[in-house]
Amino acid sequence: MKNLLLKPHFAHTHWLRQRLSALFLLPLSYWLFIFVKHCLQANYSEMLSWLHLPINKYALIAWFLLVCYHGAIGMQVIFEDYIPRHRQRLAIWTANTFFMGLALSAVIFLVQI
């Protein structure tokens, strides 16, 4: 409680970031859907020409960045709830590195394509 009073903004901003990233992810999920559909149904050149359209490419980049951000802050809350305090920092650091790595690779691959 003392901690909450000292840092009243922390929990609130965390909550707000989780909700805002969720709101932005909602419409962007359309591109994930089309992407997965192409993975299963399109041939290579159809896939490439879809990915080369800037709107599709940037929407997918935004989706990957936001989803990694949303996942990282979500995982942080889970670790805070279930992992003993002295191991939380390492767990959260590991999760952040995992999501950062995924986001970075996704952006690099999408820019390369």
Place this chain on the structure above:
Amino acid sequence: MPHNRPISPHLQIYKLPLTALISISHRLTGVFLSVGLIGLVYILWQITLGDEKFNDLQTALHSISVQILIIGFVYALMFHLCHGLRHLLWDAGQTFSREKLTYYALIELFISVSLTIFFVMEIM
């Protein structure tokens, strides 16, 4: 020591209500989807490697075991999305009464299953 104080529910005996099961599933699906992200990034990587790798990937994606994983991923995403929408509703201060909680939980399950069926039919 006399046990005359109220104790917390024993999780092995206490039957979790639907709302609690859905709440923990929201977290579980979040973790499952995070792991699934590795698969999506792997797909992107294969696309950068060219025509042949993409065809190999597509063959793998059409195998039964991967198709089951894809259906699982789609359901987890639809469930996570529907429950997330309810969180947004709650944040707006709506649907907090006990009857409404269970009622909306059932609606949410129904919609997530329907959306999964729709999307799976579309992509496969």
